[in-house]
Amino acid sequence: MIQPFLQKHCLKCHGPEKQKGKLRLDGPWPDLRAEADVLQWEKVRKQIAGGAMPPEEEPAPSADELAAVLDAIGGELGRAALLTRGGAGRRTLRRLTRNEYSHSLQDLLGLRFAEFEVKLGDRLPPDGLGRSFQNDADTLAIQPLHLWRFVQPAEVALDATIVTGPKPPVYRYALDLAGLRAVGDAPQKKTAPVIFHDGEARDPGSKTTLTARAVGVTKLTGQGIQLAPNYQRMVPTLAGRQGYPHLLLTLPIAVPEAGVLRVRVRASGSIPPGEGAPRLQLGMYFHGTNHVDIPFAALAVTNPAGAPADYVFEVPIHFVDAPWDLVRGHRQLHLKLDNAYVPLRDRVREPGVKSSVFPWPEPQLLLHAVEIETPWFPSWPPPAHRALLAVPDGVTGETEPARVVLQRFMDRAFRRPCTAEEVGQMVSLFERTRRDAADFATAIKTPLAAVLCSPHFLTLVEKKGATKEPLSPHELAARLAYFLWDTTPDDELLQLAGAGTLNENAVLAAQLERLLKSPRTEKFCRSFVSQWLGLGVVEHIQVPFCDVKNTMDSRWVAEQRDRAIKRSLADEPVRFFQHLLAQDLPLRTLIDSDFLVVNDRLAAFYGAPAAADSTFRAWSEAPANRRGGLLTMAGVIAAASEGNASAVVKRGNYVLSHLLDLDVGTPPANVMPLAQQAKANPGFAKLSVREQLQQHLSVATCAVCHNRIDPLGYFWDGYDLSGRPDFFGRPPGQPVNLSGRFPDRTTFSDFTDFRAKLADRRFTPGFLRKLLAYALGRRLDYSDDAVVKQLAEKTDSENLGLRGVIREVVFSEAFHTK
Template sequence: MPLPRGAAALLLLLSAPAARAQPDPASPFLSAHCLGCHSGDKAKGGFRADRLTADLNDASNRERWRDATERVRSGEMPPAGRPQPPAAASAEFVAQVEKADAARRAATGRVPLRRLNRLEYERTVCDLLGVELDLREYLPPDAAANGFDTNSGGQHVSSFLMERYLDAAEAALAVAVSNSPKAPPVVNKRLSLTDERHVKVTTEKVFRHTDDGLVMFSSSAWQAVTLSQFYPPDRGRYRFRITASAVQSDKPVSFRVDAGPMLMGTKNRHVGYFDAPPGKAVTIEFTEAIEARNTIRILPYGLASAQAVHKVGADAYDGPGLLIHHVEVTGPLHDAWPPASHRRLFGDLPQAPTPTRRDRVEVTSKAPEADAERLVRDFAARAFRRPIAVADVRAFVALAKRRLQEGASFEQAVRAGFAGVLCSPKFLYLHEQPGRLDDHALAARLSYFLTTSTPDSELLALAAAGKLDDPAVLRVQTDRLVRGPQSAAFVESFVGQWLGLRDLDSTEPSHILYPEYDHALRVAMQREAELFFAAVLADDLPLTNFVASEFTILNSRLARHYGVPGVDGWDFRRVRLPADSHRGGVPTMAAVLKVTANGTSTSPVIRGAWVADRILGVPPPKPPPDIPAVEPDIRGATTIREQLAKHRSVASCAACHAKIDPAGFALESFDVIGGYREFYRTTGRGQPVTLDGRRMPYLRGPRVDPADVLPDGARFADIDELKHLLLRDKDALTRALAVKLVTYGTGGPPEPADRAELAAVVARVRDQGYGFRALVHAIVQSTLFREK
């Protein structure tokens, strides 16, 4: 069979050392041992060796070459029964491919050029301009590669995307630049909910009016009270002070605050949950960015339904309630005028009324072209995260000057230049050269890794002085960023992708099977995972806590869900778990258990694959295309184990399922919303269930069987025993998490050539007791992080 053109081209590249010009022996190796089975439409295993090309910069082609060499290296290919090549021939073939790949890495680096994702773009623009604005809504969702949207392998650019970048940039500049001649008047009001429109017109007797304020007894959504006395004409940051207390209760009463237009069909934003203690009034204070003609609303949590209260009337009702004494609002808050965001862009240049509107001002200049060039150049220097040359800003300066020549005002022309900078490749992409990163590239990589935003002034100053490359300085800066407030964005972004929490709202649990699920539980689920991750990082606890831990971070809502006593109020705190809780570690967190289930049923396959990928770092292969999925039986006729037994009897499925399913069976002890269970819930055949004197809408189904056996023969009875088995190989757990962090933080996963460096990272962490922050330091100090 003649060698295919693509494979022949690569083999010519591989087999041409300086001492010889003729391609040999790699070409005969493929011809003799690979192409007979792996070519044409009926290629075995779906692997087409005849489609391999010489372009190792193509990620998918490169992965096929690596797959081929790994199978040859391990002796898996050629398979038993086929002619076997001499060991030296196999070794030379593998060496030639690796040599070509090493040449590719030396020329281009391990990680291709990557751009900012939506979150990074929003945070960078907002930090650069000094504004608060949701810019992600302007941009299409980011595609993920290797599990993260920071990876260049999943990033694409189109004319549509560039148009959206321009829209986002112009929206941000419109907020940053002030065209008002004076600061908007400050609202300073003290409001009583007894004066709200909804309270006055409702016919349901769910509110009690007192001399101290309004008592709310119902948690029904339609009885939330919107602050209709406050619909400000100007956007900005407003300070809210809500004075509240719990009545007729010996425990705190929580309440929810949302912000937004509060109109039908509009999107409102969740501000947070807060606690009102019994007996004594407290004042909860927070500041929030409020758009013009937006407001807030208040809704108690965990109280009675409106029907229950109305039945006896609020004045006679003796259940717990929330007393809102008053609400104070102050804003918009500005230290000076024009605001700091305006001065960042235009400095102290004067403003003058526009020709058409005397109530509107624009920035003016006596030397418009010179000032336009200076302002655009200064802005680009901050935006591009490194020193700039004249050529770097020539196009944006030219754009501003051309707008001036076309008759645009000075401010309009300069804003066009600013918008161009915010859409330019030098802003959108992290520019890194092959080999060792220079100080500015290192500053950007470190900052986007640990804060998801542009380097701050301290990092930029160290980079400019050439000091950041010093390992001791780099360690200090890593600690500073980890402990700083901006690390919360890293926690949210990494945890959201590593654990899959961005999919928390992708399914809605059945209200029949899981009537206890509510918004407060959903919020608490996510916060537990984020706060736990942050605590392990801040305290440098062993990363084995992610598998099994004696503590977690709970509030009353999640503690009630977990059956952990003694936790009151909305505030989260570190709680030592009871020995029989079956909790501890991320696989048993409610948020993880929810995203690995659908709204009605669980699957050991999905949860087992999640553990294999996210915790053990060995993602299972995709199932064969001709094998049907297991359909859940929510009526309780068969258990998932019985259904999978038939599925696993297929020879092509058995090998993978033996590795995937055991962890999934252990996690069957947890339902769709992460509640611990001994029996399945069903809607068909089963026994009635009564809880707190109330008949539940679901039935008790078959008993859960969480026991299974690992591929190495180790047996376990439940999730607790499985955790201990997983902890046997701490190095493997460390390596798996290291790969995730490197993939997220550098824009691409480690490659086979990085095995030794990855092993060195694991060894350094092992020597420090497997501390999680020690792992972050080891990664940042490694060549994986410090080289492109």
């Protein structure tokens, strides 16, 4: 059946005489054991099923011919999948991604710190770049480098959890900043002097003294000190005059080997109209030959000057990559507090304003008091230590307590009940280690680290039979937790799995609702949306969002502002998705909404009313050019454009691959980009982008793919490369033309028409394929087409909300089988 169809409809362009797109379909049928052959024939099947092939100028096959050939190709692919992976719709062994590893490690050990994000995954090699998501099982191989690199984060995490020996001495300092005193003028190069304000505090136990020095744009208020934003030092007319505004705290101690540096700051803010809240930033600082300036964390101070509040930072020493040897050598730890606010809006100096006057109202940070404790422990031993090493009363000696600890930990780490033999191996390792270890806590770290380096923790193991079969309850718990929480199953999921009830519909529905209501779904939203929409490029594209002349004539400030707006733009689709999930709004709202979800920086960028702070909130009165959900978000448009002058092609490619989930061909290596063609041919440069692309389509090898790609990119011609409203690529005086065509040859006249037709049963299948691939941790194959079709029909016919869509995915056969 396949060969006659190819002979009739395909070999004219993909046979011995011509191979469009370097695709040749004549010759014997391949055995499909090689992945490249499988991918090629899956692509051929999708092209035929989607109507892209044969091309529209050729006779179309009948419905019976299409059905027969699609079934025949599907059957061959199924036989190949049975030989290579035990059947279609199945995944290989999957390693945890870097983020999943980091989140799982923190949850297993109970590592949580105020205002400090632990990123153990950053210590591992990068994950492979799959065709869709980082959790694609086919790209997450384990190399020897991984095995070696997994050891160090595990040991660091265990050292941060388990304490040994007696409680170390604790240093405590409390400083009332209202008591700072001016110590006179200190010269700063050849510019005007800087007034320092000094103070000190003693530790009651050691009698050591902490010293404090307020420098730069500071002001004594009678209640503390006032810090202007730290960027003022980089404004050319002000840098030398007012110095670097910060509070420097010097602790006369070597950094502790364990524990947490805890800093409590009583602070308030002064926020001028139209500005954002000041940002209290804590960091480590050394000035001199070995200059060090490492920020630990920052947060917005939103309470007014008359109502100061406490802000707490907990900095775990083990997880901070800093030159600790330098600290130990000096026997001093320098901490810095400053105002890390970045301007929201353009700042242009008015003509005639004197250089000695800062002409813009700025958010001021008011610091009232500081308390420092290091190493800080909420109790001794710390709660995480006690929870990890707890044993029931009556369990005596050391071997049996070790067995209890290891059994409990291994059951959670391996996400299933462990056998007595598995636990016994780790107990034996403990006994061997204990001979040379100083105490029980030191010895138990070795088998615990071995557990965290075991393939049973590092990979999601789903034991398969010869054919598809249901997931076990523990496998279902793991799949569900890593889908929606990006981490290992919690105790409640594991208990239900152990009881054998998690597979029951009512129990699963209740657990799904619990997981979706948890704030931990933020990790799912961030991971899925960022990868689905390719938002990682936004912070790196070489398109300036801020002009130096409009940012205090300072390139440094413009760069800071540029980075800040790009971070917010990349975050906007994630927060929007979170909002839809929390409210269970219909799926089509993703591309057809009349509101945005913005923070103060995005409110300024879009021209919305001033937001109170950096918290994301729904803005219900969005202008007409921002009422398209993801389609009108500047970050999505910037990601689609990639800062490329040939943005129509990039944008069409983006819609095809990210929103419709259709295959995009690989361009020939010798194709010259449009920008280079314009430079080489002055006449070509005078054409509009649409006219240039029409010439591009005259080349047969280009037209094969670009007939599908280019017409999809025109609807975004109303926005520039940074997502601002601007008729991109339009010569002066030329009317804008936003019309184009979908791959199924349905035309659209403008953006509104495109959005309506995309929402009409075109967006849903592509989105569901992306969501299902992410949920399953594998690339979809032909066997998933029926599942996607069924999910799409129900989603569109019942106008399901986002939670309802996720529920249908979780209850689908594909999610429950292996």
